[in-house]
Amino acid sequence: MQKKYRFNKPDYAIGENEKLYNDMAAQGWQLIKRGSWISTFEEGKKDKYQYRVEIVKEGTIPTHQTSDLKHKGWETAAENGVVHIFRGSPKKNPDFFQLTLPQRDYVIDALKHEYILSAFIAVALLLVTGFILMSRM
Numbered sequence: 001m002q003k004k005y006r007f008n009k010p011d012y013a014i015g016e017n018e019k020l021y022n023d024m025a026a027q028g029w030q031l032i033k034r035g036s037w038i039s040t041f042e043e044g045k046k047d048k049y050q051y052r053v054e055i056v057k058e059g060t061i062p063t064h065q066t067s068d069l070k071h072k073g074w075e076t077a078a079e080n081g082v083v084h085i086f087r088g089s090p091k092k093n094p095d096f097f098q099l100t101l102p103q104r105d106y107v108i109d110a111l112k113h114e115y116i117l118s119a120f121i122a123v124a125l126l127l128v129t130g131f132i133l134m135s136r137m
Helices: 012-027 063-070 102-134
Strands: 003-007 031-033 037-043 052-053 076-081 083-086
Touching: 003 012, 012 031, 012 037, 012 052, 012 083, 031 076, 031 083, 063 076
Parallel strands: none
Antiparallel strands: 003 037, 031 037, 052 083, 076 083
16 A cells, blocks of 8 residues: 655644544545654545544543444544544544643643743754854864
């Protein structure tokens, strides 16, 4: 089977990631893996799958919630750290759900701060390395 790779949006960009996964599904590509930077898709049948991205503070979803989601027409498509992606087939008419509404804003804010801090550290390291290399010339 053929595979395609796409860069993820940041973890906190839930709507943008859901759009990416739904658009790929409409073209016949199903999400099989989400890495830190890249999502992997496998060729499948064109279908209007619905993808739902959830952020979970603890990183894992309790078993009773995942079994409840299966009864509602959802399956786990992929996960990476605090990001969990569910896929629902329109043939099963999956019910809308939101696992983490009380925590979601807190976790999204924490992720944004983590991205900003990581970018700041990366820039600082590049500057320090540049100064060290320039001072040796």
